[in-house]
Amino acid sequence: MKPAALNFFDKVYEVAKLIPYGRVTSYGAIATYLGAAQSARMVGYAINGSTGKDVPAHRVVNRKGLLTGKHHFDGTNLMQQLLENEGIEVIDNQIQDFEKVFWNPSKEL
DNA sequence: CTCTTGACTGAGG
DNA sequence: GCCTCAGCCAAGA
Numbered sequence: 363m364k365p366a367a368l369n370f371f372d373k374v375y376e377v378a379k380l381i382p383y384g385r386v387t388s389y390g391a392i393a394t395y396l397g398a399a400q401s402a403r404m405v406g407y408a409i410n411g412s413t414g415k416d417v418p419a420h421r422v423v424n425r426k427g428l429l430t431g432k433h434h435f436d437g438t439n440l441m442q443q444l445l446e447n448e449g450i451e452v453i454d455n456q457i458q459d460f461e462k463v464f465w466n467p468s469k470e471l
Numbered sequence: 472c473t474c475t476t477g478a479c480t481g482a483g484g
Numbered sequence: 485g486c487c488t489c490a491g492c493c494a495a496g497a
Contacts, residue, residue, distance in 0.1 A: 370493095370494090388479085388480095389478070389479055389480085390479065390480060393479080393480095398492095398493080399480090399492095400480090400491075400492045400493075401479090401492065401493050401494085402479040402480060402492085402493095403477060403478085403479050403480090403492070403493065403494085404477095404479090404492090404493055404494060405478085405479080406477070406478035406479060407477065407478080407493085407494065407495075408478095408494095409478060410477085410478060413478090419478080422478075423478085424478075424479060424480085425479075425480065425481095429478090430478050430479085431478030432478085433478080434478060
């Protein structure tokens with residue numbers, strides 16, 4: 363058996379892994395790409411289980427470019443540090459030039 | 472089976 | 485410009 367929900371999670375992981383270096387995307391963008399634009403929360407739910415895997419969860423933020431999920435990381439500023447390490451300027455959990463580093467899977471992929 | 476919670480988003484006040 | 489409400493779906497208690 364193969365629950366559809368598992369497929370959805372797997373899809374999220376796939377897309378998250380495909381995020382280019384120095385780029386970020388939003389939950390809604392991934393959800394739309396998967397055909398579940400109304401299930402943006404599910405993307406976050408899936409990413410929640412991706413932490414600790416090969417999935418760069420730090421590259422996935424909400425539509426405002428805000429690091430809403432930083433609380434799920436070990437450190438307090440770990441997520442921010444990871445993004446800055448890729449050349450993305452992050453100030454107070456807010457990604458600077460979000461539109462420039464934004465990666466849309468529906469168009470770029 | 473029902474209720475609550477959640478890494479979201481868009482619209483309205 | 486900030487806060488609140490409603491909609492959406494899935495998993496855990």
